[in-house]
Amino acid sequence: MSIEQQGVAVIGGGTMGVGIAYVAALAGYAVHVVEPDDARAAAMVRTVEATLAGAVARGKLDAAARDATAARLSRVATIEELPEGLAVIVESVPERLALKEDVLARAAARAPRLLATNTSALSIDRLAASVSDSTTFLGLHFFNPVWSIKLLEIVRGAATSDAALDLARQFGAAIGKKTITVRDVPGFATSRLDFAASLEAMRMLEDGVAGAEDIDRAAVLAYRHPVGPLRLSDIVGLDVRLEVARTLEAAHGPRFAPPAILQVMVADGRLGAKSGRGFFDWPA
Template sequence: MTSTIPGRVGVVGGGRMGAGIAQVFATLGSTVTIAESGDRQAAFTRVSDGLDRAHERGRLGESDPATVLGRVSLVDAPDELPAGLDLVVEAVPEALQLKLGVLALVEKTVDPTTVIATNTSSISIADLGAVLDDPRRLIGMHFFNPVPASTLVEIIRTPSTDTDVVARVCEWVSQLGKSRVLVNDSPGFATSRLGVCLGLEAIRMLEEGVADAESVDRAMELGYRHPMGPLRSTDLVGLDVRLAIAEHLTETLGERFRPPALLREKVARGELGRKSGRGFFIWS
């Protein structure tokens, strides 16, 4: 295995996660194509703004934001991705049928040697791979929000995943300057399963009046040295995203992941966390 960066990368989905993934690979030196069927300008702006913030914080090294942004282009759909890609990362919303359709289309479009990765935070990689003719090249690359600042990528392999694909992805993650954990395929993997479990219990404590949101979070931050409490973390992830993961884990792992009524109520009211300005905390 050679220690070369992925020269050409595709990212399907230009939302917060997809734009972040595109940004870190472009910063590494890869040429990146984002497939975004919605607002392409908004996706491009997310990458541009992210690069400006990284530059202000001294995280681009000697690179100029405009130079890095010049390595990013956009197309309307996965079947418009260019040939010769080393890696495609699917980063569309956490909906099984949507991801299955995207992955099937990606496989029909890209070269046979292209590694196909999914950024799913909870759906079984094997279940997603069932739609592919060659599931050996599918792997989970679970990035964390915000992608440029996060230090972890959770890599998920299935019994079918080719060992060379695992090795290449592990090397690419290292080149991104991030740490990795390698886990075997299971609903929720390691991070979402544990994170959701803690977050749901914190929400139940609010429902029961055990303490207010600030006190619950400070208890974990100061008592257990968590860098961020479970409720503020839920706000950062997005209450809607956490609800979707909890519902999936309830179906696959049982009632201990049943979402609290308070979580459902907040999502119904549009209180989705930082992205909406209000969740368990007020965000400016």
């Protein structure tokens, strides 16, 4: 069976999960999204509807394609409700090791051909210990917003089979992504590059070098970044940034130590776009 016939699943209907589900449905796959929280599930539906409406307004989709894409998405409340034997399951829950281990163990019991974690920093080999068949397991690191950024970082674990790697590349190509393959080292390739810029931008703001708008404008205009490092941090979530920074600091030393400004903002509940306020204000 093809991936389209077998279908895919995304576990977690948050910012990244909804993006992964959207691009898979847009590419023609039947997509099951596991989201136990009714409010987040409703928010996911609103995000998909708004994104599809925007694509129609820009002439990227017609009404028939919009309706077909929406119809391919379905929500279930638990992992155990997923069909067995799906082609791909992508776990996209928050970056907490114990949570991911539990989710992956339950997802592996559904016997997908490929089981992937969307993590930006956690060890693939450590997470592989929680799954029943580590040869079918690897990392698929997507980037936010998933529907706009074409890169997909594939992280191969020590036990990942060639067949699983090939299926991951096929899936990436089918959903319109360009893939790179990296080995399992803390931060992989992209997170280390990203955090070098974002943490330094925070330190510059902390030191009074310039305001947040001007620091971001420099990155966009001088280096052609699609979005500045501080605004991107708000979009990703400052709590997520803090957790990943601590992981990278433990692995690579003080150059990845989270700046005091980041720690204070997270402690104060200023988490970025999700809370309405971070380095920038985010109206509802």
